[in-house]
Amino acid sequence: MKSITRNDHPSAGILASVQNFFGRFHLAQVARASHATKTKGVPFxxxxxxxxxxxxxxxxxxxDYLKHQDQLTFSDKTFRNLLNNGRxxxxxxxxxxxxRIIRFIEPLTDSARQNVFIVDDSMYERAHAKHVELAAFQFDHARHRHTRGFRFLQLGWSDGNTFLPVTFSLLSGQNQVCGVKADARTHSGKRKLQAQRKAPEVVxxxxxSALSQGVRASYVLFDSWFSSPKMFHQLRQLKLHAVAMVKRSKKVYYRFNGQMMDVKAIFKAQKKRRGRSRYLLSVRVEAVVEGEENIPVKLVYIRNRRKRKDYLVLASTDTQLxxxxxxxxxxxxxxIEMYFKMCKQYLRLAKYQGLSYDGIFAHTACVAIAYSLLAVQHREQEDDRTLGELFYLMVDELADITFTEAIRQLIDLFQEAFENEPVLSEKVMDQIMERFLKKLPSSYRERLTKAAA
Structure with missing residues (x-):
């Protein structure tokens, strides 16, 4: 392919890596299955x-097009038409x-390891755009203010080492800046109608969609924003277990010892574990939804070692864990928090300036694909078992996340958990991000560093 000549070495090197990624995972077949094909003109x-x-x-x-237009065989209108293609x-x-990437990763890890789905959302800001399709006023919990944009709802997959974006939706809201009509018979219309539904339904x-295409995991992880007895019931109907943080709210009740109680009342009623225990309390309750069979749930209260009166509550529908x-x-x-930060800081997630919802959605998909490419590169740089059969037999698999690491991350959550925003601190995020970048090939590292500058 000669879309960029060899006189631009950094761009040509990255383009070659993308082309190799395209061929290695047979994305031509994926494109045909997704209706991402062209019958004439510049190939997809x-x-x-x-x-x-x-x-x-x-x-x-x-x-970038303006810089290389004398070396390209197509116009800017050509790639814009691809992004705005609602088919x-x-x-x-x-x-x-x-x-396909999971098929590459799975042989590298033990079959007993628990793979997980991860659900979370983040702000996709378009603060100054008044004519963006389906953009709405959203409350940004990180900055504690309302702004125009979307809720970037992401479903991811992880084996404890590699995170992969599975699929996503850009959710609108009731206070839309610019509404739009949607035809449910088209993929574009289905996306736009989905954007106007409630987040739990979209999850x-x-x-x-992921399960129907053969992507498998044992557990679904999510924070307190998605935790509810109804969500636990929906996941069990899909034969998935949940491991989630529960909001300390007096409006959400669970059946405990025959009575409907909130998590605070349950905590006050029970005797706590003494000493330097890893957790304060563990009880079994039932998630109750009218018209549905009660589902057993295990609640685990985690102590804040920095402030003894504070605690977090985790819930699991797998009571045998x-x-x-x-x-x-x-x-x-x-x-997934690292994924959001990586995409926003280095991969230009919310920098696309188009007004079409289809264009914004397509650009977001391209960002997710770019991250998947980095995830594969990162895994190959870090995991010696990818080098060949001899290395596979002689080298141990990469370790899963340890209990100590999980505790450390939970402790960092306490600082924000009581401000209704359970995320990691900026300092910790930056430290781990630097470690991630150091594992990438030098060409990608240099380009991403320049992009963030």
């Missing part, structure tokens, strides 16, 4: 590889890509 592969490669630059796709099912594209839809394992599994949820 050429445009796709160019769009992904520009994400690693320190400028927008349009600015392409980008959610299916991501799921099929994730499935279930994303999980159903030991308390230490519940804490360790929940520690895997941190990887």
């Amino acid at each position: 592969r050429v445009l796709f590889c160019y769009l992904i490669s520009t994400i690693f630059s320190n400028r927008s796709t349009y600015r 392409i099912n980008w959610q299916k594209f991501l799921i099929l890509l994730c499935q 279930r839809e994303l999980l159903v 030991p308390e230490d394992e519940i804490i360790r599994l929940y520690g895997k949820r941190w990887s």
